[in-house]
Amino acid sequence: MxxxxxxxxxxxxxxxxxxxxxxxxxxxxxxxxxxxxxxxxxxxxxxxxxxxxxxxxxxxxxxxxxxxxxxxxxxxxxxxxxxxxxxxxxxxxxxxxxxxxxxxxxxxxxxxxxxxxxxxxxxxxxxxxxxxxxxxxxxxxxxxxxxxxQRLPVFGLPWGKTDSGQSDPNADVGMPSVFNFNIYREDWDVTEFGQVQEPGWNRGVDRLGRGRSVRESAYDWSMPAGKPIVSVARGRVLAARDRDVTAFGCPSPQKEIYVQHRVGEGEYAEEFVTYYAHVSSFSVETGDIVQRGQELGKNGTTGCSSGDHLHFGVWRLTNLSGHRFHDFRLQDTGYGVNGLRGTIDPFGWAAPSHIDPWAWRYLNGNTYWDDFESTIAVANPGAFSINLWREGETPPFE
Incomplete structure (x- = not known):
């Protein structure tokens, strides 16, 4: 339907x-x-x-x-x-x-x-x-x-022009990998979302409801080293840090930036955290207040990366399906944060049938395991994904 x-x-x-x-x-x-x-x-x-x-x-x-x-x-x-x-x-x-x-x-x-x-x-x-x-x-x-x-247009492009002579900041940016709505990689039947079931493709599901070979709850865009990475909205830098990722078999450090954003004021504010990983250098420090379009660092390939690209993720901190707030915390171990509870796709859900499964599929039921850390994941995870891009500032996507 x-x-x-x-x-x-x-x-x-x-x-x-x-x-x-x-x-x-x-x-x-x-x-x-x-x-x-x-x-x-x-x-x-x-x-x-x-x-x-x-x-x-x-x-x-x-x-x-x-x-x-x-x-x-x-x-x-x-x-x-x-x-x-x-x-x-x-x-x-x-x-x-x-x-x-x-x-x-x-x-x-x-x-x-x-x-x-x-x-x-x-x-x-x-x-x-x-x-x-x-x-x-x-x-x-x-x-x-x-x-x-389904749409709240508050984010701008997460990168700027590579040099002053570039007319289109997207000209040297590749098509990204996609967000996985099937975060716990269960066996889903994607005909539920109006798509064709294909063997071997059902443990990853993209925003169009297609079975895809994807794992991450984030996007990866290829782009040249040194391209400016910028804040998508006004906010506060939660961290600009070098993280030890040797536990994953990767060279350290991995340079990454987290920015918290608030849309509106008071009781009804909607809050998000954006994540920018593999940068080569920082232009901000932890605690800085930044504006939309302000440079955060330069693109690179630090940490768990096989080539120059931006890894970009979004967490919802308010109005999750099973929780009013996600008390988002940075950690020095594992994936570097306290779980996937509020991750969302900033392009929103757009399958031919059904409603965003990440918002309801894991409620009131089983316990789920974190494959890497072998621990029970948070109870009642999930949140509705929202298309957060401003008109004319949507990054390239499939």
Whole structure:
């Protein structure tokens, strides 16, 4: 099935299909009045400058109550406060998710309740309203709603012109490898995503739902040594570091840069980390505030690399499918970070059928293993991928 772009919603509860028409714009879910105080967020936000939210994005809020009741609301105004309105109406709840939704474009929505989950994709408010109606009609309890716009154009190109005479910064950049949505490399049947099943290609799945021989949850672009690598958005440098990668059988150090970005302010800010690896030199230091297009370093082939290229990855830190926040941390061992929980494809999911499997496939079920470190991976991983590129600044991709 193909998610409709004409206002109707497509829903998958695992493998069950349902459709609906055009519900009203803004909806509020069930509420039960309780007296327990709202739980404060335990997350301490780093000092990160904000990028303005593009026009046309509203705010949403999902609240849970100790009794099993829940509330879910969307407001189309960019300066609205749906969480405040819900908690003022029915105090004692806990904010489970709070973020942005596209009032005009496509949105993905997931509800995860004690009795199962549902996933939806539709234009504007249709997906959020259908998710609310579906959970209500099925009398679901202990529900958490997660919303993600399919597009949030805030990133620019991650590289600049190789020299002053270059007119197109993409002229010497090769087509990349692709992001793997099947991160735990299970045996998936890609006909579920509208593609043809081919033997040997089902343990890697790209953004078009095709079985591919891919492993990484990131992109690799070939480009000349010395090409400027730049920040895709305003942010704060979490690290510009030399990392020991001898455990992987690679020469050390591997030079890499991490930048944290915030889109919007306050309770509804969406946060990301971008990762730039194999650079040959640094132009910034840990803690620096950088602007979109500011040079971070020069391209190279340090560490686990067989040729000059940029390894680029993105983590979501807010509104993951199984967690409100990803407390992203750098480590000196293993892959250098605390897990793949919030990795996303910055080009978004665009298969002919179904909704981003990384957002729901691993919820509420099995435990998954990290192949390299032989440890149990984080519970309930995954997040909706978002097309984050600004108009006219999309890197080359297949």
């Amino acid at each position: 193909r998610p409709s772009r004409q206002g109707s919603a497509q829903a998958w509860a695992r493998h069950a299909d349902a459709t609906a028409g055009n519900p009203p714009l803004e909806r509020t879910g069930r509420r039960k009045l309780v007296v327990a105080p709202a739980a404060p967020s335990r997350r301490v936000r780093r000092l990160v400058p904000a990028t303005d939210v593009p026009q046309g994005y509203g705010r949403y809020c999902s609240v849970s109550y100790p009794t099993g009741g829940w509330a879910f609301a969307t407001l189309s105004q960019g300066d609205s406060d749906p969480c405040g309105a819900l908690l003022a109406s029915s105090p004692g709840g806990t904010i489970e998710r709070a973020g942005l939704w596209d009032t005009r474009g496509m949105n993905n929505v997931l509800w995860n309740c004690r009795q199962g989950l549902g996933i939806y994709a539709a234009q504007g408010s249709a997906a959020t309203a259908f998710a609310y109606d579906d959970a209500t009609s099925k009398k679901k309890t202990h529900c958490v709603f997660v919303v993600a716009p």
